[in-house]
Amino acid sequence: MPASQEQSTLRTLSRLYTYARPAMPRIYGATAVSLVASLVSLAIPQVLQVLIDGPLAQGDSAQIWPVALVILALGVLEAILIALRRVLVLTPGTHIEASMRNSLYRHLQELPVEFHDRWPSGQLLSRAVSDLNMIRRWLSFGVVIIVVNVVTIIIGFIILLSLNGVLGLIFAVASIPVLVYSYVFEGRYSNAARRSQDQVGDLATSVEESVHGIRVLKAFGRGPFALSKFERQAERLRGTEIEKAKAIANIWLWLLLIPDVAFAVCLVVGVYLASVGQATVGDLVAFFATATVLLFPVQSMGYFLAMTFDAKTATSRFFDVLDSENTIVDPEVPTSILNPRGRLTFDDVHFRYQDAPQSHDDLLNGIDLVVEPGETMALVGLTGSGKSTLTALTTRLYDVNSGRVMLDGIDIRDLSKVEVRTNIAMAFEDATLFSASVRENLVLGRPDASEEEVAEAIAIAQAQFVYDLPEGLDTRVGEEGLSLSGGQRQRLALARAVTAKPRVLVLDDPLSALDVDTEALVEAALRRVLASTTALIVAHRPSTVALADRVALLQNGRVTAVGTHADLLAHNDHYRYVISSFDEEEVTA
Template sequence: MTTTAAPPPSSAPPTPAKQRLSTAQALARLLPFIKPVMPRLIMGFVSALLAALVALLMPLVLGAVVAGPVASGEWGAIAWGAVAILAIGLAEAGLVWVRRWFVLGPATKVEYDLRTQFYARLQNLPVAFHDRWQSGQLLSRMMQDISMIRRWLAFGLVLLVVNLITIVVGTVILFRWHWLLAVIFIVTALPLWVQGYLFEKRYGALTRQSQDQAGDLATAVEESVHGIRVLKAFGRGKHALRNFARRAEHLRETELDKARAIGVVWFWLVLMPDVAFALCLASGIWLISVGTITVPELFAFFAMATVLRWPIESIGFLFSFLLDARTATDRIFEVFDETNTITDPENPRTIAHARGELVFEDVHFRYQDAGPSERDLLDGIDLVVRPGETMALVGLTGCGKTTLTTLPTRLYDVTGGRVLLDGVDVRDLKLSELRRHIAMAFEDATLFSSTVRQNVLLGRADLDIRSPEAELVLREALDIAQAGFVDDLPDGAETMIGEEGMSLSGGQRQRLALARAVAAKPSVLVLDDPLSALDVDTEALVEEALRRILADTTALVVAHRPSTVALADRVALMEDGRITAVGTHSELLRSSDHYRHVISSLEVEDARMRDREVNL
């Protein structure tokens, strides 16, 4: 006997506890997206309803033909009856086509608006949000869930409402022939509603579990693709496959549970109409025997019941579709409902002529998942970087250097104190203006799947990247970053870079990222160890070029090499989340034991890296 391991919990971050909305309330949140296309959706609904009502005419016409022309043998009248049936069929088909024409365009428009606004929301939410959410979860919401809503709007919603109306109208018409037959038909439908209620409770939970597991599976694929070099280098492909197969098996089991739940509903949906037909046939024959109804009337009754069979059978599928759409809506609005803590101020200030003075005043910072007993990661930082000055930031690993560099551009907001740019709190500036004045180059160089030109000029929204001015900026930035290798690429600066720049070496990626920061021509340049992947000779050339541009630019540079410290006018020493000393390199060597320890550690590591380069 084999057992299946319990599925891992979904990696989607938990949402704050709140009252669960009803299905109608949850789906009503889509109304702002639906309103612009509401007229066409209504026309599609009307077309579908007319098609259903036209279909209900067919049993009435058939009953009349059987009772009249067929009974009397009038062939001419029978022919006209056949023409009437054909006309009804053509009208129904035409209205179905019209319905699709009306709803498909609006549904895709809603999908487009949802997807673009979802993407915009992801761009606007702070880095802290992306720290908590796995990319696969966001990707599954962006693609699968929004597509689910589009299909439900174009198909599920319209048909669910129309089929329910068709069932009600058709059931009322059944009373036209005999009340007993209609009551039997209605009573046998009651188990369907009971099963529908039970189905909603079970299927809704399974749907949410399935969609969350699909997001986890997408994350696993993405991580494996991005980390394929590591997996191959360590021979861990089979290990990754086992983990993936385990998650895929949990998703498979959930999908099977969904299928079983749907199967139970379908059992009742197929069984009860057949039971109704059998009971109605027996009752109808008895009613004919006592002279209450005629054979043509019983024929018309069964024709109507046959027309109603598909709407009744479709309710289970359409109801599960409704629950899928509701779950997809919940998952999408979990992202829309996230609070954006880093926004533009209500009354923004401006800096007319930026000088580039960067000041940290009693800055405190702690990450959102820090425990209440933990002290702040940045615990009272006081630092002034003068206009045009290059300040190196040094310290042992884990002292908070990289975290400090994220605060000037508000990738994170301080939790205490403030950061000033030319005397203005960075929180009082519009984000667009702030990030125009301050540019960053990260140690982990991230490039995008576009051309070299587009990557380097990413921060220059003010330029037409095809203009002569843009070409000059591009060339200057590439020269400073010693990125002459670009001219050797197949299409030069127009060469498409693969996903995350993985078609380039680490040093090439880092040089392009540095060129991107330089091309932005900021007042303040924040560099988080941007030369770590460069060889010794290239590093020396880049440093020489940086000295020229940093002569007029304020720079805060995280240094992990002694050579990077040499770029600086002054050095700030960080220790346990505090600035413990500031001065020139020579001053700190004389006055600070901890600084000498940090520099010696950097020299040892630098020597190790150089030895490795020589051996390679």
């Protein structure tokens, strides 16, 4: 995973403006309303000064009630303004969060498979949930209160200095160590916050892997091992959270202690000034009432600073994903195939995975292969020879490093991804289904497929078991289809590929989980489909090879031989070796 380049807090958070722009009028309004509420709270002590030095000092009871009513009105106004602030910011924050989450999901769908190979799913999940939730809370609440608190503190200090210069100066001097420690706090807390949120992602990954692999863990009795690993990660996260808590506790110590000490010193000095006639009782009441109003803005700064640094970290993590380059994109002016025939060509194709050692040869090291329209080509080779990788290049799950993959003579990079994936459909050995109905899974590649076409695909894949499910085609399958057997999942995945009615059908050993009798029925039905469809089939069984018109032998990153099964069996030693290994696998099975 890429680590974000260190940036200032302001610069990092400013990147949120793109998403927050539609909500800014209401955020500005909430800030203004909240600021007026703070000014109202600062005005109350000044009215108290008038009350004490005026009607109360003069014993004029008739003037007390009007002033008291003014104080009551200011208090009610402050409460109304605070409620209005909450109304203004509550809805926009959720809209911003939804917009950012949609943007993240959209980008994840666009990013190449190579990105997902490198990023743990738990890290992506934590960014889509906890990080965006943190950003929403900061935009809806934190940023407004921080701005209002800063302005309130500045105005409040001006009022304190105007009420009594000596006492105001004491408060101003006392604020200096708070500012210094706040600067130190940013560095300590930001590092811990980043580690904490990364560790949350790692923990989510462990939970997800354990849940998905629960059958394996139980089968091998490795539950205690998984628990031990989880406990170690949780303990590291706990340690980081304690580190954050200590940093917050330290700044809270300063934010609570220094104002209280300044308050006590001012109280002593204020009493002395009043005793020598340099301050009135009303001055002191107004001063200390104003100072009390300022206590919350000052003391809450620790909490809001921590929230701000958490939001900075969350923003940085969010843009870690958004800044990831999508290398598989549509051309500026896509070419189009008007009457696709399905001729699939690999022209000097080279490919290596991004994290492969540079000292190693390319996994695919100059593939040259042509599959003619309507032809069925079987692709065979030893384990690790690159068969599945080659098939993944046909739909641009990965892009070639050099060379070309062509459809009807056109480089697929010159076509839109939609057109490529409309004309070429895949069925994988590891059949993945989604938490949706059987019908929704079957028409994933062609949502407008008719009921007759779906029924035909089900028959070809020998997936008639779907009609016996509790709600037939409307039955929802469990997460990743794990409520079904491996063979059932493979048959549904094959039916999904057939339903798409592509010009080219790419099958990555889609029958490996089927029993011999079912496989024979599927192969017989597939022959009818493949009679008019170009097909590239990764074969691990002799029976799958028998479906093919020709066979391509993959060896050392190259296609070393192409011919009929009989010709290769008669003249190619390596092909005979590969086929014999198939036989051994079947005997073992």
